[in-house]
């Protein structure tokens with residue numbers, strides 16, 4: 001190595017738009033990741049902007065995304081603003097030639113997502129969706145174990161998230177949303193189902209609202225049939241009262257031709273084999289220094305997602321949850337609401353759209 005030459009790759013300069021509840025996790029994770037610098041933030045609420053700038057020591061801040069992009073010319077834009085803002089912000093960032101990471105639920109519908117995917121392609125910028133559940137440590141271990149063939153060919157899965165946690169306190173907009181649990185939470189579980197078993201060719205769904213003080217559904221039960229012939233139950237509830245609430249954990253059961261996997265609430269992943277044996281591993285997340293209970297598994301997955309995004313960027317490979325891939329998760333959300341309305345079975349759309 002020549003003296004005086006660093007082997008550290010040049011840092012990637014990013015900006016973050018939308019400084020709300022979840023953005024703080026993204027900012028903490030970026031600040032802990034070597035090789036990335038968030039050079040400016042943007043929120044149209046000046047008080048919120050000032051709070052976040054001070055908390056994270058970020059010198060530059062704007063209330064207007066257009067001004068932010070003109071001033072900073074960033075390598076990438078991390079959009080943590082809610083869905084109604086996605087179209088405008090993605091278009092601005094793509095026109096500025098910046099790579100884009102955008103929060104879920106992306107764009108609001110598969111049709112709107114398609115238009116934005118095409119905009120990004122046109123401007124030659126990458127589009128990644130911040131879909132972090134498949135990056136939770138415990139869930140990733142299930143994905144890896146299954147992909148290694150540890151239980152043979154899977155034929156049944158259950159991805160379950162049942163809690164009575166008061167999510168409305170930190171995210172009051174969830175109580176007002178016409179579509180709630182599938183679009184906000186089920187979307188993550190549907191994405192995990194795709195990561196585990198591949199694309200879905202049929203989907204049925206039933207929903208209900210238990211909490212009288214909210215607008216949308218807080219309970220959903222979905223049945224998916226995958227191209228791979230796996231049948232998956234995806235069930236979620238924010239109306240489940242339990243003495244020991246597993247919030248915010250997702251529990252997973254998979255049956256395969258040569259064994260089964262069970263991910264339990266205590267972060268124990270058990271593999272049962274065909275001879276009646278079993279082995280159990282602990283798959284608890286390692287809490288980032290900045291994490292706060294009970295959010296640890298989610299916060300850790302934000303770090304894992306962002307680290308993979310950076311690694312993919314450096315390696316010139318696409319991330320798993322690029323826009324085109326996430327289109328198929330969004331299509332499952334759409335299919336679930338249609339199936340619930342009709343009490344029928346729906347064939348979800350798929351990328352590339354017809």
Ligand SMILES: NC(=O)c1ccc[n+]([C@@H]2O[C@H](COP(=O)([O-])OP(=O)(O)OC[C@H]3O[C@@H](n4cnc5c(N)ncnc54)[C@H](O)[C@@H]3O)[C@@H](O)[C@H]2O)c1
Pocket residue numbers: 017018019020021022023042043044045048063065080081082083085089103104105130131132170171173184298
């Ligand atoms: N991946 C996850 O696990 C996870 C968890 C929670 C929330 N989310 C998602 O993150 C997004 C934000 O959720 P939140 O709970 O942080 O919401 P929030 O309401 O707390 O914050 C959103 C912020 O965006 C700002 N904003 C809105 N439009 C803007 C615009 N055009 N320009 C600049 N700023 C704008 C608002 O002023 C607000 O401060 C949502 O899409 C939500 O679904 C993801």
